[in-house]
Amino acid sequence: MNDLTPARLRELKRGATVRPVELADQLGLPEAALIEAELGHGATRIDATLSRLFPAIETLGEVMALTRNRSCVIEKIGRYSEFHDGTHAAMTLDPEIDMRMFPRHWVHGFAVDIDGRRSIQVFDASGVAVHKVHLREGSNLAAFAALTADLALPDQESLSDYAPRPAPEGARIAEDRVDTLREEWGRMTDTHQFNTLVRRLKMNRLGAYRAAGAPFVRQLAVSSVPTMFQTVRDREMQVMLFVGNRGCIEIHSGRLANLRPMGPWLNVLDERFNLHLRSDHLSEIWAVDKPTRRGAALSVEAFDADGELIFQCFGMRPEKGGDADAWADLVGSLPDAGDA
Structure with a gap:
């Protein structure tokens, strides 16, 4: 133009x-x-x-x-x-x-x-x-x-030649390496080992979730997300919520107090923390269990229709004031994808 x-x-x-x-x-x-x-x-x-x-x-x-x-x-x-x-x-x-x-x-x-x-x-x-x-x-x-x-950089006049936006990757699964994925997943001692594992096996996060199956992952109903937010609010639970893109991940640690749905948006409007989530973009929701030295790291993770990660939510660690049992009970109570 x-x-x-x-x-x-x-x-x-x-x-x-x-x-x-x-x-x-x-x-x-x-x-x-x-x-x-x-x-x-x-x-x-x-x-x-x-x-x-x-x-x-x-x-x-x-x-x-x-x-x-x-x-x-x-x-x-x-x-x-x-x-x-x-x-x-x-x-x-x-x-x-x-x-x-x-x-x-x-x-x-x-x-x-x-x-x-x-x-x-x-x-x-x-x-x-x-x-x-x-x-x-x-x-x-x-x-x-x-x-x-x-x-300030010296050039304040030239216009940039922006690179094309990368296409969404979608789920990558290496079918011949699924057994290795499951074996090494069960031996993890830190959540940070997961990214290294899936890269080495030529998969990605969503591909690994689709391939691994129980007991490592469980696909949840899309309705699990507002249910999870409401339960965290009602029970005054503390969570860690990760939202990011290719270059940055920002983390909220604490409660979710003031939920305000508005059209397709699910909003958290707290005094020093706001979240704005397009609930109509939610496509695949996974409960994910990764073993660590300190016990299971249990998360709820949301993806859009292109397989792009939207957010991850973990229970706050006990040493930070979280309740691991209450978080596990909440995640366990969320409906399976086929149930809603």
Whole structure:
């Protein structure tokens, strides 16, 4: 669409009644292109290298951290702290803003200051949002200005050539290796060993779940998700909820208090934690049991129709205030896929 100049994109964005990501989809553009159109008009291209970016974000004080995929958005209010860098994976370990980051996907970074709304926005090579940091009323504006100046890249004019968005992978199963999967699954001592195992066997998460069968997994009814959320709320249970994309996973640890369904959206609207889940995107739900040295790690995991992971939910560990027996009882009570 040759008429979509930066000036025209700014005009369309100002007049839009939908979220930027939805406008970008309507225009057939990556979301990052809408931010890039604001260069010189409130947006600054910045270095998205985690070792430079996260120490600067820590100086902003209290902010809102947002991570999303196509079906779910998680928002946490707090401060960034306890940043640990790594070549392949990095993390923040603040009690409220708890994240895992995969640096190779942190490609296009912007500091945005438009109409008094300030944010840091990072996108992958395809221009898909990886993570956003939204400043709040009490955030440190001087630190934001310093971050913008210190991390600004020399080129503030050129438009990016975004890579095509990767197609969904779907379920990958290596039928000749299913017995090996089951044998080695039963010998796991840490949940982190699972990803290494399935990669080595040329499978992926959903493929492994479909192949493994009982006692490792049980496919649940789609209705299990709202039932699980409601039960966690009603029993005041503590859970760990993981929502992410290729470049970032954000974690909520604690209760789910204020559930507010609205149309296709299942929302959690708590004081310092919001979740927005497209319930109509839920396609496959799995109860997953992985052995660890500390006992079973039992999760409920949701996938969309393309086989993309939407979220994972675990019971909080007992040493953190969780009740493993209560969580196991809840997951065990959820209906099988064929029962609803």
